[in-house]
Amino acid sequence: MGLISTDLCGVALSSPVVLAAGTCGYVDEMADAIDLARVGAVTTKSITREPREGNQPTRILDAPAGMINAIGLANMGLDRFIAEKAPLAASVPTNVIGSVAGGSVEEYLRIAGRFDEIEAIPIIELNVSCPNTDDGRHASDDPDRLKGLLAEVRGVVTRSRLFVKLPPKTDGLVDLAESAVAGGADGLTLTNTLEVMSIDVETRRSRLTRPRMGYSGPGIHPLSVRLVHQVYKEFAADAGVPIIGTGGVSDWREAAEMILAGATAVGMGTALYVDPRSPIHVAEGLQRWVRSQGCASIGELVGAFEQ
Numbered sequence: 001m002g003l004i005s006t007d008l009c010g011v012a013l014s015s016p017v018v019l020a021a022g023t024c025g026y027v028d029e030m031a032d033a034i035d036l037a038r039v040g041a042v043t044t045k046s047i048t049r050e051p052r053e054g055n056q057p058t059r060i061l062d063a064p065a066g067m068i069n070a071i072g073l074a075n076m077g078l079d080r081f082i083a084e085k086a087p088l089a090a091s092v093p094t095n096v097i098g099s100v101a102g103g104s105v106e107e108y109l110r111i112a113g114r115f116d117e118i119e120a121i122p123i124i125e126l127n128v129s130c131p132n133t134d135d136g137r138h139a140s141d142d143p144d145r146l147k148g149l150l151a152e153v154r155g156v157v158t159r160s161r162l163f164v165k166l167p168p169k170t171d172g173l174v175d176l177a178e179s180a181v182a183g184g185a186d187g188l189t190l191t192n193t194l195e196v197m198s199i200d201v202e203t204r205r206s207r208l209t210r211p212r213m214g215y216s217g218p219g220i221h222p223l224s225v226r227l228v229h230q231v232y233k234e235f236a237a238d239a240g241v242p243i244i245g246t247g248g249v250s251d252w253r254e255a256a257e258m259i260l261a262g263a264t265a266v267g268m269g270t271a272l273y274v275d276p277r278s279p280i281h282v283a284e285g286l287q288r289w290v291r292s293q294g295c296a297s298i299g300e301l302v303g304a305f306e307q
């Protein structure tokens, strides 16, 4: 066991650093830039039943301290993913987290059920928090609806660990997390992008093709830390539910903050666009940090924030 190895519901991770959904291709694309053995997991793009073109370009905008995207879940769809990409999961030297998106319970069931048959996908992550589509957040509008969705999906996910990825709600996130776990989730990914607006004052229209879009990167980091800590403290710590803390992490200090706030693993997305090697630097920094804190394992630092 290395200093920074950890585990998510029994799935061993060589490092707590996880590449976040939608920012690292389908499965193995990041292998061109980094040795994937040095990250704990890669998360697939969110997969839907049918192929999706996503929203019209332009879909990405530079923003102060981050970026705004309106990708809209562009992906090749379930059948092509299963035929072309899923076989690669067995050959990458890291864990693969299969991200599932849907506009209906049936769609989530269909995709999650297929993913559960793939041994090389030990964790399934339900994306119920995409702000860039009209129906991507439907399932997380209400705790009871979310619990119902999880209960149904749990019925078809019998082998994989089941995570749910929630939106950065500043009120009511703990309720959502509790409902998801009551429905059958094993873990939580906190959080997706923040729903924002950006207006072109000349045209008086949205700068991208939708009125509301997702903001990510350094600007959301302090909010993400607060949300991870709140859910950890008020629910997840006692319930023994692991959190993948995601939002604005680009260096090891920000990753360490997530760990202290209560995250077992740390997602990185936008930082990959700035420096695809940043997950490696973060893992190295975490290693030095754990040693300097006098700990034998990073697990000792999870939730170790002192008020």
Ligand SMILES: Cc1cc2nc3c(=O)[nH]c(=O)nc-3n(C[C@H](O)[C@H](O)[C@H](O)COP(=O)(O)O)c2cc1C
Pocket: 020, 021, 022, 023, 045, 046, 067, 069, 071, 073, 099, 127, 165, 191, 192, 193, 215, 216, 217, 218, 220, 246, 247, 248, 249, 267, 268, 269, 270, 271
């Ligand atoms: C371009 C882009 C595409 C994304 N696509 C997805 C997606 O398909 N599914 C998903 O669950 N999250 C998606 N996300 C959200 C990220 O996985 C992550 O939760 C969010 O960006 C916050 O982390 P970050 O600040 O490290 O990027 C996307 C984010 C970006 C920037």
